[in-house]
Amino acid sequence: MAIALRFAATPPRLAAPIPPTSAPRAHGGVVRVGAQGGTRCGRRLAMAAADSARCRAKREGDGDGVLAGVAVHGGTGAEGEDQLSVVMKFGGSSVSSAARMKEVAGLIQAFPEERPVVVLSAMGKTTNLLLLAGEKAVGCGVTRVSEIEEWNKLRDLHIKTVDELGLPRSVIHAKLDELEQLLKGVAMMKELTLRSTDYLVSFGECMSTRVFAAYLNQIGVKARQCDAFDIGFITTDDFGNAEILEATYPAVAKRLHGDWIRDPAIPVVTGFLGKGWKSGAVTTLGRGGSDLTATTIGKALGLREIQVWKDVDGVLTCDPNIYPNARTVPYLTFDEAAELAYFGAQVLHPQSMRPAREGDIPVRVKNSYNPKAPGTLIAKGRDMDKVVLTSIVLKSNVTMLDIVSTRMLGQFGFLAKVFSIFEDLGISVDCVATSEVSISVSLDPSKIWSRELIQQELDHVVEELEKIAFVHLLQQRAIVSLIGNVRKSSLILEKAFHVLRRIGVNVQMISQGASKVNMSLIVHDSEAKQCVEALHQAFFEGDDDGDDCLMAEFDEENLRLEL
Numbered sequence: 001m002a003i004a005l006r007f008a009a010t011p012p013r014l015a016a017p018i019p020p021t022s023a024p025r026a027h028g029g030v031v032r033v034g035a036q037g038g039t040r041c042g043r044r045l046a047m048a049a050a051d052s053a054r055c056r057a058k059r060e061g062d063g064d065g066v067l068a069g070v071a072v073h074g075g076t077g078a079e080g081e082d083q084l085s086v087v088m089k090f091g092g093s094s095v096s097s098a099a100r101m102k103e104v105a106g107l108i109q110a111f112p113e114e115r116p117v118v119v120l121s122a123m124g125k126t127t128n129l130l131l132l133a134g135e136k137a138v139g140c141g142v143t144r145v146s147e148i149e150e151w152n153k154l155r156d157l158h159i160k161t162v163d164e165l166g167l168p169r170s171v172i173h174a175k176l177d178e179l180e181q182l183l184k185g186v187a188m189m190k191e192l193t194l195r196s197t198d199y200l201v202s203f204g205e206c207m208s209t210r211v212f213a214a215y216l217n218q219i220g221v222k223a224r225q226c227d228a229f230d231i232g233f234i235t236t237d238d239f240g241n242a243e244i245l246e247a248t249y250p251a252v253a254k255r256l257h258g259d260w261i262r263d264p265a266i267p268v269v270t271g272f273l274g275k276g277w278k279s280g281a282v283t284t285l286g287r288g289g290s291d292l293t294a295t296t297i298g299k300a301l302g303l304r305e306i307q308v309w310k311d312v313d314g315v316l317t318c319d320p321n322i323y324p325n326a327r328t329v330p331y332l333t334f335d336e337a338a339e340l341a342y343f344g345a346q347v348l349h350p351q352s353m354r355p356a357r358e359g360d361i362p363v364r365v366k367n368s369y370n371p372k373a374p375g376t377l378i379a380k381g382r383d384m385d386k387v388v389l390t391s392i393v394l395k396s397n398v399t400m401l402d403i404v405s406t407r408m409l410g411q412f413g414f415l416a417k418v419f420s421i422f423e424d425l426g427i428s429v430d431c432v433a434t435s436e437v438s439i440s441v442s443l444d445p446s447k448i449w450s451r452e453l454i455q456q457e458l459d460h461v462v463e464e465l466e467k468i469a470f471v472h473l474l475q476q477r478a479i480v481s482l483i484g485n486v487r488k489s490s491l492i493l494e495k496a497f498h499v500l501r502r503i504g505v506n507v508q509m510i511s512q513g514a515s516k517v518n519m520s521l522i523v524h525d526s527e528a529k530q531c532v533e534a535l536h537q538a539f540f541e542g543d544d545d546g547d548d549c550l551m552a553e554f555d556e557e558n559l560r561l562e563l
C-alpha cells in the first residue's frame with residue numbers, strides 16, 4: 001500500500017457537465033426563459049420582474065434596472081412590506097404525518113411578520129417507497145400492482161393525512177389515481193427508465209405540497225401550491241441528478257414575485273424537482289435536493305434568509321447516527337457547510353450552498369421538532385480565530401486507487417493523463433494525494449447524488465489506467481473529513497494522529513483541499529466508526545481542548561428565531 005503524504009491541490013470534481021448559461025424555451029411552453037440582466041441577483045430579479053406584465057412594481061429610472069419595492073439582495077432588510085421575505089424549507093421528517101403538518105403550519109403562523117416561500121419535501125419516507133414500488137412494478141404484472149406493499153403504504157399515508165387534517169379527499173385523489181396508472185404503465189412496459197423514475201418520485205413532493213397548501217388555506221393562511229417544474233426550475237436532462245441552469249433564477253423570480261404581487265398567497269413549492277431543458281420532462285436534483293430548491297429560490301428572489309427545518313438541532317459536530325454525543329455547531333461558513341455536505345454529511349445537499357453563497361444569503365438550519373433550539377447559522381464569514389475543529393464527517397464504502405507511473409521521475413503530463421481518463425469515463429474523484437510519479441485518489445461508488453459506480457466500471461477504469469501506470473484498487477475504505485480551521489492544521493493533525501495512534505488505526509492517505517476548511521484521512525471502513533468516536537471525544541469532549549474546538553457562544557442574532 002502506497003501512502004501518499006503530500007498535500008494535494010483542491011480535490012477535483014470531475015464529470016460535472018458544463019451547463020449552458022441560458023436555456024432556450026423549455027418544451028411544452030410552460031417555462032419561458034427571461035432575459036438576464038446581469039450577475040447580481042437583485043439586478044436579475046429586477047429585470048425579471050420588470051419583464052412581468054403582471055408585476056405592478058414600477059421602474060424607478062435609476063438606470064440600473066432596480067425596481068421600487070423589490071428585494072434586491074439578502075440581509076439588508078431592504079425588502080418592502082409587500083415582498084416575500086424568507087424561504088422556509090421543511091424536509092420529509094418535518095412533514096411526515098398530519099400532526100407534523102399541523103406543527104409546521106404553526107411554525108409558519110408563529111412568524112406573522114414573515115412572508116415566506118415554503119418549500120416541502122415528500123412526506124416521511126415517501127421517496128424511498130416510490131422507488132421501491134417502481135422497482136416492484138417492473139416485475140409484478142399489471143394485475144398485481146394494487147398489491148405492491150409500498151404503493152399501499154404511501155397511498156394510505158396520504159389518505160390518512162388528508163382525513164386527519166379534515167380536508168376533502170379530492171385534494172389528493174387525482175394524483176393518487178395518476179400514480180396508480182403510472183405504476184400500471186411501468187408494469188405493462190416491464191421497464192423503468194431514469195426519466196420515468198424521476199416522474200414517479202416527483203409524486204411525493206407533488207402530493208405533500210397539495211395537502212399542505214390545502215391545509216394552510218383551510219386554517220385561514222392563504223397559500224398557493226406550486227410545482228417547481230411549472231414555475232421556472234430549468235435543469236439539465238441528467239435524470240436523477242439534474243443541475244439547475246442559470247435561466248432558472250430570472251424565471252423563478254419573475255413567476256413567484258409576479259404571482260405574489262397579483263394575488264398575495266404563500267407559495268408552497270415542491271422541493272427536489274425541475275424540468276429538463278431539452279426534454280421538457282420532470283427531473284430530480286439528487287437525493288435531499290429540496291435544500292437546493294430552497295437556496296435557489298432564496299437567491300432568485302434575493303431574500304433575507306433561507307431556513308431549512310430538519311429533525312436535528314442544526315448541523316452537528318458529527319452524524320448523530322454514528323456517534324450520539326454530537327453537538328450543535330452554532331456557526332458555519334458557506335465553505336465549511338459545502339465541504340461538510342460534499343464529504344457526506346447527509347444534513348445538507350452538497351450543491352445547496354452554492355446559490356446561497358452567490359446571493360450572499362444566510363442559511364439557518366433549524367429543528368422543526370425543537371424550534372426553540374437556536375440551530376446553525378451559515379453565512380459568508382465568521383470569526384475563525386477561536387475555531388479549531390468544526391465537525392467530523394464520515395463517508396463510508398469508498399474505493400481508492402493507487403496509481404504509480406510506469407515511467408521514470410520527471411515525466412510530465414502524467415497527472416493530466418490520469419485525470420483525462422477519469423473525465424472520459426465520467427468518474428468523480430473525492431480526495432487526491434500526489435507525488436511526482438504516483439497519485440492516490442478516492443472514488444465513491446455509493447454516491448447518492450452522482451451516478452453509481454459499479455464493478456464493471458471500476459474494472460474499466462483500472463484497465464485504462466494500466467496503459468500508463470501500475471494500479472492498485474482498494475475497496476472498503478472510508479474518508480474521515482476534519483472540517484475546521486486549516487490555518488491550525490498542525491494542531492489538528494497532531495491531535496488527530498495522536499488519537500489514531502492510541503487506538504491503533506493506520507491512516508492510508510491524507511489529503512488537504514485548497515478550500516482551507518477540510519483535511520481528509522482515509523482509513524479502513526471497519527475502523528471508521530471507532531475513529532469518529534475517538535476523534536469526537538478528543539476534539540469536542542476533552543476537558544481542556546474541547547473549549548478550543550467549540551465555536552463562539554451563540555449570540556443574540558442567532559437567538560432571534562427563538563419562539
Ligand SMILES: Nc1ncnc2c1ncn2[C@@H]1O[C@H](COP(=O)(O)OP(=O)(O)O)[C@@H](O)[C@H]1O
Pocket residue numbers: 090091092093094121288309310311312314315316317318319320321344345346347348391
Ligand atoms: N453533521 C450532521 N449534522 C446533523 N445531521 C446529520 C449530520 N450528519 C448526518 N446527519 C443526519 O441528517 C439528518 C437530517 O438530514 P435530512 O434527513 O436530509 O433532513 P430532512 O429530510 O429533514 O431535510 C439527521 O437526522 C441526521 O441523521
Ligand SMILES: N[C@@H](CC(=O)OP(=O)(O)O)C(=O)O
Pocket residue numbers: 090091092093121122127128204271272286287288289290291
Ligand atoms: N424527497 C426527496 C428530496 C428531499 O430533499 O428530501 P429531504 O428534504 O427529506 O431530505 C428525497 O427523499 O431525497
